[in-house]
Amino acid sequence: MKPLRTRKTKKTPEPEISQPSASDIEQKNMPLCSSVAENLITFQGIYSNCADFDYRELIIGQDQIPVLLLFIDGITDEQTINQNVLKSLMNIQCSKLDVSGSNSIEMIKNVFMEIGSIKEISTIGEVSEAILTGNVGLLLEGTTKALKIGTKGSEGRIVTEPVTEGVVRGPREGFTESLRTNTALLRRKIKTPSLKMEKFVLGSCTMTEVNIAYLEGTVNPKVVAEVKKRISRINVDSVLESSYIEELIEDNSFSLFPQIEHSERPDKIASGILQGQVAIFTDGTPFVLLVPTMVFQFLQSSEDYYDRFIYASSIRLVRFIFLNFALLLPGLYIAITTFHQELIPTPLLVSITAAREGVPFPTFVEVLIMEVTFEALREAGIRLPKSIGQAVSIVGGLVIGDAAVQASIVSSVTVIVVALTGISSFCLPSYSFGLGIRVLRFSMIFLGSTLGLFGILLGLLVMQAHLVSLRSFGVPYFAPIAPFNLKDAKDLVMRFPWWAMGERPRLFAKTNRRRQKFFMKPAPPDEKKP
Amino acid sequence: MRKRALMMLFLVPFLQTGCWDTREVDRLASVLAFGIDRIPGNEPILLTVQIATPDTAKGGNKDVKAGGKAFTVMSSKGKTFSDAIHNLGSRSMRKVFFSHSKLIVLGKDLAETGIGEIIDDLKRDREFRRIDWILTTDMTAKEILEHGFSMEQIPSKGLDQILQESKESGLILPVNCNDFFVRLNGDSHVSFTPLVQLVDIDKQMTSQLEEVAGRPLESEVKPKTLTVAKTVIYKNQQMIGELNENESKALMWLVDSPKGGFITYTFAPEASTNGEKGKISLDISDGKTIITPQISDNSISISIVCNAKASIIEAETVGIDILNPMIVAQLEAKAAETLKLQLEQIIDKAQKELKSDCVGFAEHLHTQYPVAWKRVKNNWEDIFPTIEYHVSCEVRILNTGMINNTLPTNEAGGIN
Numbered sequence: 001m002k003p004l005r006t007r008k009t010k011k012t013p014e015p016e017i018s019q020p021s022a023s024d025i026e027q028k029n030m031p032l033c034s035s036v037a038e039n040l041i042t043f044q045g046i047y048s049n050c051a052d053f054d055y056r057e058l059i060i061g062q063d064q065i066p067v068l069l070l071f072i073d074g075i076t077d078e079q080t081i082n083q084n085v086l087k088s089l090m091n092i093q094c095s096k097l098d099v100s101g102s103n104s105i106e107m108i109k110n111v112f113m114e115i116g117s118i119k120e121i122s123t124i125g126e127v128s129e130a131i132l133t134g135n136v137g138l139l140l141e142g143t144t145k146a147l148k149i150g151t152k153g154s155e156g157r158i159v160t161e162p163v164t165e166g167v168v169r170g171p172r173e174g175f176t177e178s179l180r181t182n183t184a185l186l187r188r189k190i191k192t193p194s195l196k197m198e199k200f201v202l203g204s205c206t207m208t209e210v211n212i213a214y215l216e217g218t219v220n221p222k223v224v225a226e227v228k229k230r231i232s233r234i235n236v237d238s239v240l241e242s243s244y245i246e247e248l249i250e251d252n253s254f255s256l257f258p259q260i261e262h263s264e265r266p267d268k269i270a271s272g273i274l275q276g277q278v279a280i281f282t283d284g285t286p287f288v289l290l291v292p293t294m295v296f297q298f299l300q301s302s303e304d305y306y307d308r309f310i311y312a313s314s315i316r317l318v319r320f321i322f323l324n325f326a327l328l329l330p331g332l333y334i335a336i337t338t339f340h341q342e343l344i345p346t347p348l349l350v351s352i353t354a355a356r357e358g359v360p361f362p363t364f365v366e367v368l369i370m371e372v373t374f375e376a377l378r379e380a381g382i383r384l385p386k387s388i389g390q391a392v393s394i395v396g397g398l399v400i401g402d403a404a405v406q407a408s409i410v411s412s413v414t415v416i417v418v419a420l421t422g423i424s425s426f427c428l429p430s431y432s433f434g435l436g437i438r439v440l441r442f443s444m445i446f447l448g449s450t451l452g453l454f455g456i457l458l459g460l461l462v463m464q465a466h467l468v469s470l471r472s473f474g475v476p477y478f479a480p481i482a483p484f485n486l487k488d489a490k491d492l493v494m495r496f497p498w499w500a501m502g503e504r505p506r507l508f509a510k511t512n513r514r515r516q517k518f519f520m521k522p523a524p525p526d527e528k529k530p
Numbered sequence: 531m532r533k534r535a536l537m538m539l540f541l542v543p544f545l546q547t548g549c550w551d552t553r554e555v556d557r558l559a560s561v562l563a564f565g566i567d568r569i570p571g572n573e574p575i576l577l578t579v580q581i582a583t584p585d586t587a588k589g590g591n592k593d594v595k596a597g598g599k600a601f602t603v604m605s606s607k608g609k610t611f612s613d614a615i616h617n618l619g620s621r622s623m624r625k626v627f628f629s630h631s632k633l634i635v636l637g638k639d640l641a642e643t644g645i646g647e648i649i650d651d652l653k654r655d656r657e658f659r660r661i662d663w664i665l666t667t668d669m670t671a672k673e674i675l676e677h678g679f680s681m682e683q684i685p686s687k688g689l690d691q692i693l694q695e696s697k698e699s700g701l702i703l704p705v706n707c708n709d710f711f712v713r714l715n716g717d718s719h720v721s722f723t724p725l726v727q728l729v730d731i732d733k734q735m736t737s738q739l740e741e742v743a744g745r746p747l748e749s750e751v752k753p754k755t756l757t758v759a760k761t762v763i764y765k766n767q768q769m770i771g772e773l774n775e776n777e778s779k780a781l782m783w784l785v786d787s788p789k790g791g792f793i794t795y796t797f798a799p800e801a802s803t804n805g806e807k808g809k810i811s812l813d814i815s816d817g818k819t820i821i822t823p824q825i826s827d828n829s830i831s832i833s834i835v836c837n838a839k840a841s842i843i844e845a846e847t848v849g850i851d852i853l854n855p856m857i858v859a860q861l862e863a864k865a866a867e868t869l870k871l872q873l874e875q876i877i878d879k880a881q882k883e884l885k886s887d888c889v890g891f892a893e894h895l896h897t898q899y900p901v902a903w904k905r906v907k908n909n910w911e912d913i914f915p916t917i918e919y920h921v922s923c924e925v926r927i928l929n930t931g932m933i934n935n936t937l938p939t940n941e942a943g944g945i946n
Contacts, residue, residue, distance in 0.1 A: 338552045341560075342629035342657075346582075346687075349560055349630060354584035356556040363554060449552075462540065 028125025077153025565671025700791020
């Protein structure tokens, strides 16, 4: 079959990414000069108009060898430079050892430098990269090698309680913007060398460090390979937040459902890694990605595992019910009141009719007005400072709750429906999943008002078909319902007690599924047996 | 290409059906009950609908105007039933919506001349529900629908509650449209509905009280009350007779298993020496009737076995010991006898007076002896009154209550 409309196949050459340009690459690969003075001129050229670029020239040893230290002010730890780097260089003079000659750089590295992280490098590009990430570049007269001295240190936010995922019971620490702090928080929870963290640097300008963390032996190696493959594909100039990566590696860009979970809770990421998922840490954001993801994870809060399982299961059940409310309630309300009045109990129909007396708009418009107003209020409340946000909610509450009804612009039943929907949408633990539901709710309103219950059923069918067709890194998105797996379903609507969940989810951990000893159900000691 | 095809598929439903049958609720007039009468003239059907008035029916609204009725009654004439509904449109500002109706009231004239012409539309139109209660009145349906209750704002709701309550307390068997139609089309073509009446109970009682008091009572004049206590029998779509209160109760045993009800009878213990007598009331908690037809030598007989579980609710007989198993056995036997009499009475009435099988023997015969039924099918009307039947009842008293005799006896055996 011929396509109806042929697309214009004008071949435009793929534009080169502006950074780095060809000359830059050439310069990057250039070896260092043996003269310190010439190197300084080169670097001053590279870092022209960079106010935070700083250097220190000094002379070491009895042979009076000039040394150049290059660093960027602010991202290096000044104390380390003063007390460790400079001091050890100065100390060379006192020793009788000879630091001139071909092995001078090894001497400094192996004998003198009182610092943990140190590495030999040899090109301009390497030195440049080293100082941009907060290290000190040490250049020595008479050699074309340089040293990268780890003096990273920067001002960062301290570990605080995560704002988006609060818990009543459970750890209160949250990730920060610093990658190393974040990986440290994780490492503090999973103390095994099997916890691997592989480093990637993304973004030609931002040079953002990205770590993927997984538990070797538990994780499905194919997933790790897939994650690496997708991340290596990324060639952008900047990565400012983990969502940049998320959008570049997710399976279906146009789906309304998020296919990658994110969290700023170390305990949540740790539990994901422990059951065979891969975490993607991005420098500069507290949000860590977790792949592969199944849709039901968005309905689970980390607190489900900290409360006793009966309460946790009941709360999950409530969440499932209110998920349906958040998605369907306004649509169902319109469908039933405009197409299927025979479904409403008679006294309720009479009240709805009475409430609608004098309302000038059809129910569809009425609901739409209220829903849009509610979304606006919600948006206003998020962006505004807390003190003004309260004022907005009071005014909004009054306007919606009372004045609009009094003025017969909307009926009171509609207000109840919209308010209940709003509360329901707050029951969803995941904000990004909630956003998808919010968009879908409007389609359900539209379907319900044009086709009635038939339309809503149609919408649900299409949504369901889409959900079961989604994959996240090779794992069916709607698992463990489709494909159904009874063992994985132990952690679905119900949260089984820990002693009953002996195995990791089948789809995450293919081989090493045993998590713990079986039959650990606690029981009081048998008093009859001595 | 595939995506485009999917998109088209998704859009097709929007072209098929849609907004055209949207009805906003404030454009609807919900009919709560409707009644049909027959009037002379060339438009013989008079339809009366009882419509909820939303402004006033909304419970607890402060804005309710004083004296505002929660319902409105409208009537219209027509050549046929559906014609009458159609004509109602010229008077109603809103679309008349029948799906919420709970009751159908058939007027006396219509019931006597035949209801065949309205049944078809009731069955055909999807707006009418098969679970509507169907009632017959000995007056006109219009009068019944215009009459209100003092305790319930909407009379049809009150009647609905009365019918549901009476089923549970074993007073009368309510009949919904479906049951009514099924029985009417059944083997015997006999069906029944409860009878709704406007009775001036208050006046009767007041006059009785005046008799006792010997002076005129000071009481305000109360309106008549809607009462449902009797049953009307239809045969071939025509009303042919009615059952009184007791017969209506007994009918329940034959066509349905009562879940409640009372048996009240006079009881004198056999061993009683001084002729003690009193009334006993039993509350039936569970009743079950098994009807078995038997065929022998071309004659059909029906065996009816009733089982009931009951508890003593009131025992005003002096001096009996209800803790004595012998006495309880006597009580049970007497209760069974009372029940048996009631059942025999109604079967007799059906056979001799009404000559119609309202007790549903035909269905039992048909299901259990289909071949024999074919033989008698055509002249069942003649055969039914001649059928022999045998009733046996068993009442078991499960509970005599926590208390023993509340009325102490004196030496003479009289009441203190």
